[in-house]
Amino acid sequence: MCRLGCAPVKPFLALLLLLSGCVGKFKHELGFNPGEPIRVAVLPAAQVDEKGQVMEPDNDYLIDNVALISARLKETPAAFVRNLVQNELTKSGLDLVSPAVVDANLSHSGYDDLKANPPYNLEKILNSDPKEICSRVLSCDAVVYTKITDWDRNYYGIQTVNSVGVEITIVSASDGRVLFRTTASDSESRGLTKGPTGISDVVLEPIRGLDNEIITDLARRTVSKMLAPLKVENRPEFLQSSPPAIYASAHDARGGTLSTSEPLIVVASATPKQDMFFSIGNIIENIPMVERDSGHYIGKYLPLSTDSFNDQPVYVAVTDQFGRVTKQKIGTGAISLIRN
Amino acid sequence: MVLSVFRVLLLCCGFLLALQGCSPKVSIAPAAEGGELQTLAVLPPEYNAKLQREKVEAIRDSLETELRNRGFVVLADRLVDELCSSPQCPERSQLAERYQVDGFVSLDLRSVSRANFLAGYYNAIRGIMTISDVNATSLVSVEHTQSERGGLLFHSGQVFQGLISQVENTEEKSFQRLSAKFAETLASKVPKPQALETNAVTVAIESTSVKRIQPQLFEICIDATPNSLGSVLINNRRSTLREIANGRYCGTFFLDRSIVENHIMAELRSPFGNAVRKEISSLPELEVCDLDNKVFVKKAGQNSRIEVACTKVDKRPVIDGSLCGSNIQDCSKDKLFVFRSPTRLGPYLKVAEVRSPVWTDSARSGKAFYQVVAVSPSGVWSLPEDASEPKEKK
Numbered sequence: 001m002c003r004l005g006c007a008p009v010k011p012f013l014a015l016l017l018l019l020s021g022c023v024g025k026f027k028h029e030l031g032f033n034p035g036e037p038i039r040v041a042v043l044p045a046a047q048v049d050e051k052g053q054v055m056e057p058d059n060d061y062l063i064d065n066v067a068l069i070s071a072r073l074k075e076t077p078a079a080f081v082r083n084l085v086q087n088e089l090t091k092s093g094l095d096l097v098s099p100a101v102v103d104a105n106l107s108h109s110g111y112d113d114l115k116a117n118p119p120y121n122l123e124k125i126l127n128s129d130p131k132e133i134c135s136r137v138l139s140c141d142a143v144v145y146t147k148i149t150d151w152d153r154n155y156y157g158i159q160t161v162n163s164v165g166v167e168i169t170i171v172s173a174s175d176g177r178v179l180f181r182t183t184a185s186d187s188e189s190r191g192l193t194k195g196p197t198g199i200s201d202v203v204l205e206p207i208r209g210l211d212n213e214i215i216t217d218l219a220r221r222t223v224s225k226m227l228a229p230l231k232v233e234n235r236p237e238f239l240q241s242s243p244p245a246i247y248a249s250a251h252d253a254r255g256g257t258l259s260t261s262e263p264l265i266v267v268a269s270a271t272p273k274q275d276m277f278f279s280i281g282n283i284i285e286n287i288p289m290v291e292r293d294s295g296h297y298i299g300k301y302l303p304l305s306t307d308s309f310n311d312q313p314v315y316v317a318v319t320d321q322f323g324r325v326t327k328q329k330i331g332t333g334a335i336s337l338i339r340n
Numbered sequence: 341m342v343l344s345v346f347r348v349l350l351l352c353c354g355f356l357l358a359l360q361g362c363s364p365k366v367s368i369a370p371a372a373e374g375g376e377l378q379t380l381a382v383l384p385p386e387y388n389a390k391l392q393r394e395k396v397e398a399i400r401d402s403l404e405t406e407l408r409n410r411g412f413v414v415l416a417d418r419l420v421d422e423l424c425s426s427p428q429c430p431e432r433s434q435l436a437e438r439y440q441v442d443g444f445v446s447l448d449l450r451s452v453s454r455a456n457f458l459a460g461y462y463n464a465i466r467g468i469m470t471i472s473d474v475n476a477t478s479l480v481s482v483e484h485t486q487s488e489r490g491g492l493l494f495h496s497g498q499v500f501q502g503l504i505s506q507v508e509n510t511e512e513k514s515f516q517r518l519s520a521k522f523a524e525t526l527a528s529k530v531p532k533p534q535a536l537e538t539n540a541v542t543v544a545i546e547s548t549s550v551k552r553i554q555p556q557l558f559e560i561c562i563d564a565t566p567n568s569l570g571s572v573l574i575n576n577r578r579s580t581l582r583e584i585a586n587g588r589y590c591g592t593f594f595l596d597r598s599i600v601e602n603h604i605m606a607e608l609r610s611p612f613g614n615a616v617r618k619e620i621s622s623l624p625e626l627e628v629c630d631l632d633n634k635v636f637v638k639k640a641g642q643n644s645r646i647e648v649a650c651t652k653v654d655k656r657p658v659i660d661g662s663l664c665g666s667n668i669q670d671c672s673k674d675k676l677f678v679f680r681s682p683t684r685l686g687p688y689l690k691v692a693e694v695r696s697p698v699w700t701d702s703a704r705s706g707k708a709f710y711q712v713v714a715v716s717p718s719g720v721w722s723l724p725e726d727a728s729e730p731k732e733k734k
Contacts, residue, residue, distance in 0.1 A: 036576055037578070087409070096613075098413060098614065099408050099409055100413045100612075101413075139614065190501065193500070194498040194500045194501040197497055205497050220520070263594075275576075283422075284582075285580045286574075286579040288574045288599055290594060290598075299594055300592075302557055302559075304559075304591070304592065306582060307582060319575075319577070323576075
């Protein structure tokens with residue numbers, strides 16, 4: 001009985017599992033401290049085939065012309081993913097070179113290809129030497145290479161599966177070391193496995209699942225997870241230690257007015273052996289403080305001849321090796337430096 | 341029959357309203373159609389007082405990133421915040437003149453709403469982005485409502501998807517998702533800029549200089565491209581320099597050896613994000629005698645005698661009698677300040693300033709606590725060291 005009945009069920013179940021879209025794979029290799037403000041250039045991304053060769057994206061989906069179901073992407077998947085990488089990296093400690101500067105300099109340095117869309121020689125960019133990019137083309141410390149290894153919308157009648165695969169590598173320009181590498185593949189489905197509530201939904205939902213917005217949302221989530229280790233709050237070391245603390249702080253500006261010839265002295269008691277800074281409003285930022293004794297920090301600010309400000313709060317901030325920052329506004333009041 | 345016609349009409353109206361809410365209203369002046377806008381300054385956003393400032397700032401950051409991704413050169417926030425006294429920025433002519441800004445981006449956020457009703461949710465961000473010229477004449481205006489809905493009610497054909505989307509609808513996640521899409525849509529409606537002239541954003545540091553003002557207080561200056569953002573990188577932090585004259589950026593810093601041992605870099609950033617760095621190698625000597633575990637107090641009759649040991653035997657400090665030799669470091673030029681207190685916790689008052697490593701406190705005969713500080717010829721102080729009773733050499 002079962003010989004006849006079970007045989008078609010097993011592959012069907014396997015297919016359902018495969019199509020359910022819950023098979024995200026993420027892999028990270030982190031080889032540097034993301035708290036370092038290294039200067040990074042995000043190069044144009046490229047979509048590659050199984051052999052790693054740059055390929056043209058296949059955008060010719062009929063469904064993208066059907067209003068209310070899907071719309072064409074305004075840019076190629078590679079350009080879209082590059083923007084996502086750029087957006088996510090702004091949330092890390094890395095210092096990003098402006099994309100306009102990257103693009104303009106690449107175009108003026110022989111990396112352009114006006115016949116292509118976007119107009120770059122992506123093969124040359126993917127195989128470029130980071131040292132050359134950061135010394136001859138741009139001013140940077142490291143280069144980000146992005147490859148789109150998968151960007152597919154597959155329709156199986158009762159199920160639609162969208163899949164995205166991305167590889168991001170950050171390479172140091174000084175020694176060619178891989179600072180960070182992350183690979184991911186993830187998928188999202190619509191149709192039978194997502195619990196259709198009627199016969200019409202079995203037919204309609206897989207078609208709706210071809211909406212470009214689903215694959216772009218999937219890419220958004222995927223890139224965000226891939227670059228999560230570069231966001232300091234996500235690093236595992238954080239779970240094993242307390243963040244730095246500030247116990248007390250004060251400054252010596254009597255009545256809140258600074259002398260133009262005497263330094264302002266700021267003192268603080270905080271977690272020992274950390275980096276401590278103080279700032280005056282957003283005008284004079286991050287003046288380093290010296291640890292005079294264990295946990296006792298002192299900092300001085302002597303005004304320059306052009307400095308002048310009114311009613312600015314003074315903040316002290318302590319930061320640990322993981323880049324966690326604890327900030328305190330000094331309670332002794334705001335300060336002013338007024339010149340006649 | 342009448343009822344069904346009415347239902348169809350109602351559906352059509354709802355459908356039209358929904359469509360209207362989704363597509364942005366865009367108006368572009370002829371002067372901005374050909375991609376003439378290239379360099380933008382994003383002004384501080386105007387927003388409804390009921391909105392959280394953090395959310396407003398997050399949307400502003402997203403908009404800046406998206407404008408950069410679109411190929412625009414966006415002026416650094418620091419310069420805009422420094423110069424503009426209000427969100428309208430009446431000082432925009434100064435920004436235009438100094439940094440050749442073509443357009444001023446204003447973001448007027450009307451609402452950030454979040455409705456969660458167990459079986460479904462509806463989140464929306466509504467606002468208007470306007471790009472105007474130096475005379476506040478509108479060049480580009482985009483009004484948009486970015487919304488998302490989910491949960492069982494709006495995914496009625498896919499039960500599991502409805503549940504998944506409901507679970508994923510946390511405030512932080514949904515806001516991040518929505519604000520990114522909102523900014524993306526606004527930026528995508530602005531005509532793409534023409535290719536950038538790379539010279540427009542190039543910056544260079546010509547030289548760096550360091551001047552000692554007080555023993556550990558230094559003035560660090562760089563001579564570089566004018567109208568840029570100068571800073572000094574100390575322990576991965578940017579300390580701001582101020583432009584005190586055309587192309588001369590300075591700041592004063594209180595430094596010690598531990599800071600100087602790390603590389604201190606000067607950085608110059610163009611207002612549009614390009615940057616160069618140069619190591620500051622001309623920092624003066626901040627060496628001072630290390631007194632760690634080398635200060636002892638002994639009885640000398642009724643008085644206390646302070647002795648500074650300078651050599652180590654079998655890894656234990658011993659009294660040498662002479663000033664620090666070459667075994668550890670040359671401290672012969674340093675002065676020693678002796679501080680005394682009646683209690684271990686202080687307060688400590690300075691009681692002597694000596695060059696000899698041995699000093700007897702003839703002014704006090706009872707129990708007292710001492711700390712010693714070495715001061716280098718340039719006035720750099722060591723960390724204070726408690727005087728302890730020595731263990732005799734076996």
